Amino acid sequence: MAGSGEVRNIPAYTIPSANRQVALVNRPGGIPQREDFALRKTSIPEPGPDQFLVRNIYLSVDPAQRGWAQTEANYSNPVQIGEVMRALAIGVVVKSRASTIREGEFLYGSFGWQDYAVADSPKILLRAEYPIPLEQHAALLGIPGLTAYLAFTGLGHPKPSETVLVSTAAGAVGSMVGQIAKLSGCHVIGLTGEDAKVTKCLTDFGYDRAFNYRSADLGVVLDESAPNGINIFFDNTGGMILDTAIRNMAVGGRIIQCGTASIAAWSPPPIGPRNEREILTRRLIWSGFIVLDHFARFQEAAAKLVEWYLAGKIRCETDIANGIEHAPGAIAALYSGQNRGKSLIFIG
């Protein structure tokens, strides 16, 4: 296809003779580590009927990949040993046998950690066609932005002057939730694990208060900064932060469980203080959120997020590594909090 003239407006993209892939080679017990993956080369596949071939430009690194790599019951089938690691990516269509997909289009979808993927339309999350930088389609309009917007508005039901607590407040999702909560007129408290990120929460993301949960006495801090209780807790961590926060919820509060980053392994099941009485006496609504359930609202969310972005009301940071060799260690780096913004790998 290279030089055939069918690949429009993407002069930099040619088709090399091999396809680099990052495959899962060990079943991780907890958070997937560098040695659980291996880089290999295979031939470039050909799309079949109703399929297309996409060349990936940005590989995405997402917390959900931990679950995809594990065998415990989850919201999707686990990646098999020897398979390409399941991942989102932004790529360009270089060959299409699907009537609704044209060559040269940029897409954001489930294309795996590899140079080339054969895919069909259901693998696409969004067409990467908004007037924003290409990589922001995997950040502002990617899992982080869509999750933040759809979970916070759809399950949080924020009202002006309510108090919102966000764990992983400076992270890719959390920083967006904090900003959307402020845009909703809420009083917003952030928790993060580093002093530098506390500063970032206050200066860059507009949090009213922010604390380092590793050094603060969380119970005292929440008592003081949410004297009338927390109305919405957007939780990406679970564990001890959740245990403390739930005991500081206001009556009628909403907890949005979006991740459980603080728990390294679920087998055997870890234990903690029982929460059913807190749910009952505080009349909480505790909901789980997985963004892929909410496909039908992606366009609506994207339109709003782009509007805010172009108006300078929201920012979305990206942390971009260069080269596919960064992929194997990227999930572990994410869970240790090393990234600054949405983690991506440029392989274009």
Added chain:
Amino acid sequence: MAGSGEVRNIPAYTIPSANRQVALVNRPGGIPQREDFALRKTSIPEPGPDQFLVRNIYLSVDPAQRGWAQTEANYSNPVQIGEVMRALAIGVVVKSRASTIREGEFLYGSFGWQDYAVADSPKILLRAEYPIPLEQHAALLGIPGLTAYLAFTGLGHPKPSETVLVSTAAGAVGSMVGQIAKLSGCHVIGLTGEDAKVTKCLTDFGYDRAFNYRSADLGVVLDESAPNGINIFFDNTGGMILDTAIRNMAVGGRIIQCGTASIAAWSPPPIGPRNEREILTRRLIWSGFIVLDHFARFQEAAAKLVEWYLAGKIRCETDIANGIEHAPGAIAALYSGQNRGKSLIFIG
């Protein structure tokens, strides 16, 4: 007032010279026991402006009284040592200085464990004026019936053919939930702690399946009877039953936390398996329900429950002791599962 002609249509009720009261005399560590209460006699109070005097006929015994007698943070202020035990009751108005309350009216409200109460309108839950037996105003239309109807329909959002699990399935609330779930077209599974109650669930309350959780292997039983998962779990117990049920919920399932009867004491906080990952991966909605929040819907619920009752579509059993001396031990009896239907004490 006795013989004054002002007490209409209630010939049996005269005004004795004293008011028997059941007072809280010890702060219970867990479930309130007989010795935490004492019977005493005081004089009959006089209603002030906008107040009325009610003579109680049926005292109600409700699981919520455990929380009212304890000091831990709860949804209402604890009863003080020396005070009359907070309780619902059905009584008749014998003197009124409130413009909207007439003497001779029957009321269901928060009148305490005593012969006579001075009260004002906010203490009334419902006027006991429906064409059903008087005691059913504290059962079918009391906390049990209102809780079952409002929690199950309001938080459960039942759809025909969904699978519903009910703990304390033969209890005052649970037996109503099971029947309402059947009336909603659901497949209904009940859990109870006695073989005789299992039989009752199947023969009297229309459950499709019922099990004794003390003898059954709960995980196996739920796997078999809810092969596609539980869509709605109406939980009055918490604890181990909850831990097992949550791991058998269907994606998008709803848990209604209405009680925590299996946990004897919350201080120090008991521990159990962590649930945040179940909530996340199964996208559950776990809500706490306290019926007194839903006062605005009581008339609507009562109308529907009376309609079903008069049509013979729903039954509501009562377990009536005779004499105020049964009150002190009644909460402990309730939590040990001794009652058969809504627990009431006739003191008329």
